[in-house]
Amino acid sequence: MARIHARRRGDSGSVRPHRTEAPSWSNTDVKAIEKVIIDLKKEGYSSSRIGLVLRDRYGVPDVKLVMGKRIDQILEENGLQSEIPEDLRNLIVKSLGLRKHLIENKNDLHNKRQLQLTESKVRRLVRYYVSSGRLPSDWSYKPETAEILLSR
Secondary structure, eight states, rough: OOOSSSBBBBBOOOOOOOOOOTTTTTTTOHHHHHHHHHHHHHHOOOOOOHHHHHHHHHOOOOHHHHHSSEEEEEEETTTOOOOSHHHHHHHHHHHHHHHHHHHHHHHHHHHHHHHHHHHHHHHHHHHHHHHHHOOOTTOOOOGGGGGHHHHH
């Protein structure tokens, strides 16, 4: 599979073993895991960070194998889903950091290009989330108001 903004293929990474059920050594207490997920979200953890904490602290290698649902689905059922999806939020934070850097370093051409690529990814993701119904149809990304969006 090729990269979005490059003419080369990516390096292959590690792949999780194919499993259809949770390993015998893992924590499979469904109610306890759901309570931990809800508590961590209330503390301000993102869904990816919740997955890491469950893996490292609670011995849950894959939430979907144990619960039958993804972390985001569990959060949505409990009314704790964030307004902006996590991947979109991370890209917006990255573009804000690049903009702040470019205010101080106006001639940094490499980061100007990186900002263009990052904001292109943001617009592509917004288009996807609007079409899938995850974001309202009038939602749009504007760099001037991005910081206000993230503070909510």
